[in-house]
Amino acid sequence: xxxxxxxxxxxxxxxxxxxxxxxxxxxxxxxxxxxxxxxxxxxxxxxxxxxxxxxxxxxxxxxxxxxxxxxxxxxxxxxxxxxxxxxxxxxxxxxxxxxxxxxxxxxxxxxxxxxxxxxxxxxxxxxxxxxxxxxxxxxxxxxxxxxxxxxxxxxxxxxxxxxxxxxxxxxxxxxxxxxxxxxxxxxxxxxxxxxxxxxxxxxxxxxxxxxxxxxxxxxxxxxxxxxxxxxxxxxxxxxxxxxxxxxxxxxxxxxxxxxxxxxxxxxxxxxxxxxxx
Numbered sequence: 001x002x003x004x005x006x007x008x009x010x011x012x013x014x015x016x017x018x019x020x021x022x023x024x025x026x027x028x029x030x031x032x033x034x035x036x037x038x039x040x041x042x043x044x045x046x047x048x049x050x051x052x053x054x055x056x057x058x059x060x061x062x063x064x065x066x067x068x069x070x071x072x073x074x075x076x077x078x079x080x081x082x083x084x085x086x087x088x089x090x091x092x093x094x095x096x097x098x099x100x101x102x103x104x105x106x107x108x109x110x111x112x113x114x115x116x117x118x119x120x121x122x123x124x125x126x127x128x129x130x131x132x133x134x135x136x137x138x139x140x141x142x143x144x145x146x147x148x149x150x151x152x153x154x155x156x157x158x159x160x161x162x163x164x165x166x167x168x169x170x171x172x173x174x175x176x177x178x179x180x181x182x183x184x185x186x187x188x189x190x191x192x193x194x195x196x197x198x199x200x201x202x203x204x205x206x207x208x209x210x211x212x213x214x215x216x217x218x219x220x221x222x223x224x225x226x227x228x229x230x231x232x233x234x235x236x237x238x239x240x241x242x243x244x245x246x247x248x249x250x251x252x253x254x255x256x257x258x259x260x261x262x263x264x265x266x267x268x269x270x271x272x273x274x275x276x277x
Contacts, residue, residue, distance in 0.1 A: 055260020087117020
């Protein structure tokens with residue numbers, strides 16, 4: 001979270017500087033709505049890489065041994081992992097507020113976007129249980145494939161230099177699919193026993209929110225390239241995996257796994273196209 005706040009300080013300062021010094025742009029430096037054109041309807045494609053940091057992680061279930069049921073409540077944290085992103089957005093930018101003479105072309109332009117992207121990462125870590133066996137530990141791995149769907153609001157600073165910084169944020173939802181989850185007990189060791197073996201796949205929906213800041217550079221009247229930093233938050237999720245079913249292992253209930261909030265820092269680059277120029 002501190003890195004997100006620091007990322008917005010220079011951008012916000014630049015926007016406020018333009019507002020505060022608009023009267024210095026010429027004798028006609030007055031606030032006007034729609035004096036110059038905007039992108040109107042536009043679309044973009046993008047991709048990038050990032051990393052995750054996560055809240056707590058828990059695996060809960062019951063094993064039925066000869067001495068009676070054993071309640072397993074293993075908790076820990078997922079390690080920081082890399083993540084890949086790729087997606088599309090479509091948006092509309094309004095004429096906004098313009099400053100100074102027409103030729104100066106300084107302005108603040110609001111926009112709204114619908115956005116969808118794929119986010120992939122594998123969350124893993126070591127969990128410790130507080131049951132009858134001291135220091136029982138599990139090594140877990142959760143390959144995650146996420147579809148993130150957001151509605152964004154943005155404001156761009158239009159400049160005369162074909163480089164236009166912007167800030168924005170959005171809210172929406174994410175569909176999180178886990179495929180091939182693994183949970184191996186490493187203390188005491190149970191080699192080759194994946195505790196999720198009867199059903200290693202599960203899915204869940206999550207609330208999603210993001211903030212982003214970046215800049216767009218014009219190639220010509222229609223095409224542009226952009227680069228940005230994104231901070232994505234996914235709310236806590238829960239999954240149900242299958243019971244442990246091996247002839248060499250005691251039977252268990254299904255396993256419930258809970259993820260705390262997941263936080264992603266992502267660098268993105270993309271190509272944009274305006275339909276309205």
